[in-house]
Amino acid sequence: MAAAFKTSGSFCSTQQHQWLQSTRDQILHGSSHSNVKQCKSKKIKKPFPLCVKATSSKVELDFNDPSWKQKFQEDWEKRFNLPSITDIYDLKPRPTTFSLKKNRTPTGDENVDMWNGYVNNDDRALLKVIKYSSPTSAGAECIDPDCSWVEQWVHRAGPRKEIYYEPEEVKAAIVTCGGLCPGLNDVIRQIVFTLETYGVKNIVGIPFGYRGFFEKGLKEIPKLIAHDHDVLKFCFDNIIQLSRHLVENINLNGGSFLGVSRGGAKTSEIVDSIQARRIDMLFVLGGNGTHAGANAIHEECRKRKLKVSVVAVPKTIDNDILLMDKTFGFDTAVEEAQRAINSAYIEARSAYHGIGLVKLMGRSSGFIAMHASLSSGQVDVCLIPEDLLQKSGATDASGNVIFSDIGVHMQQKIKMHFKDIGVPADVKYIDPTYMVRACRANASDAILCTVLGQNAVHGAFAGFSGITSCICNTHYVYLPITEVVKAPKRVNPNSRMWHRCLTSTGQPDFH
Ligand SMILES: Nc1ncnc2c1ncn2[C@@H]1O[C@H](COP(=O)(O)OP(=O)(O)O)[C@@H](O)[C@H]1O
Ligand SMILES: O=P(O)(O)OC[C@H]1O[C@](O)(COP(=O)(O)O)[C@@H](O)[C@@H]1O
């Protein structure tokens, strides 16, 4: 949860520090994982004992050791290695069925790879591009005390020349979990389009998040499907058959075509359901919690020796997922939040001793508040949860901590303060909470969703599982889910972006 507010000129210098208690939460970069290889990969025929390669850890580094960089990079390679169904099965790939050639005018024997723009498995994108010369440089994220430059590469996303599934035999499922987020329908749509381009015919939607996998009574079906008999192929239990025709226009609306939910994730029951329904590819759209769930499903599938690719797409208006530039929906949420700030500004400006106060979402991360403040340019003070977190003691169905209502708290405190000093204050409070996330994706999010959705399908056909399709340092990449769920991403109070926000509002730094 985060708040940004606009005071009319005469109230800019109110004693904000009385309302705050600073904490110094920094971006967390996660803890270590076990580095156990339970068995060496061997060429083995199905069925065979499972060979699990566990994720590697951040090694203990001795910076006096001249080879520490090499050790770091070796460890990095292991950590960011993409888990694949080929880790478990001795599978032979087949040439891909994904081709762009049919859309072009054939002019001879040109190089097929160039026509289709395949991505090589050895292609990499650089995760970080700034060389900090000192740990005191703004926003510096250093590995060693000298802040040495160490290349950190991640795997490039996109279609591969060889695939590990027969498209005609594939059953693919899509599920959307957590809270709503602009762009969910855009991603669903692109996943369906891309699957069909590969030649997949059996595509299903699981309604209402992970619950749709196991809740017996869950038979609600979106009205559109129930009434559209032309496009409805099958509609039984809680599975919805999807096709290009059916999803063609869903991006015109916000929300999720499949419905969402929190809580109720029982990994073993979900995998029972995946097994019973003979699902080969599962596309999971969601935030931190959903990703943790997707990884648990991926691990359980491995344990049961199921040839299933679980591929996630990071969704959340909060933008609180590690390593990536942004999650889809964030941009749209900021744009909507800015509208609320503008309204608060106009109200405050027109009132006698007016103060505008806007509460924005973000859970424990203040990205929406910071970016909306920066974009509106009308905010005098932007408060982010990295300043102050008040836990209510309660949790939601997914186990997320519910924070006390900072907006209502601030409203009361401001009123009380001005009453105490005998100055009239007209507080105009706006809570646009659900308005910022129930809307349709804006242009930039729509593009992001399109690419992430397509790449999710390419990743599954390439045999990867337990990965997420995202954007890092402006490039589209795949990351192992284990690396992005270590902690929520937070605003770094030492970052240039936060400093820019302070410069823009003119507020003191409360950290
Ligand atoms: N650590 C976890 N392991 C497995 N499933 C989880 C975990 N945390 C959350 N989930 C499940 O993921 C789904 C979405 O989680 P939630 O936190 O509500 O949203 P988001 O994914 O957007 O953060 C819920 O069904 C929840 O039960
Ligand atoms: O009222 P709800 O649906 O539980 O959602 C509230 C939460 O959803 C969010 O908008 C998005 O969170 P998720 O990405 O976890 O769905 C948070 O900012 C907010 O705290």
Ligand SMILES: [Mg+2]
């Ligand atoms: Mg979340």
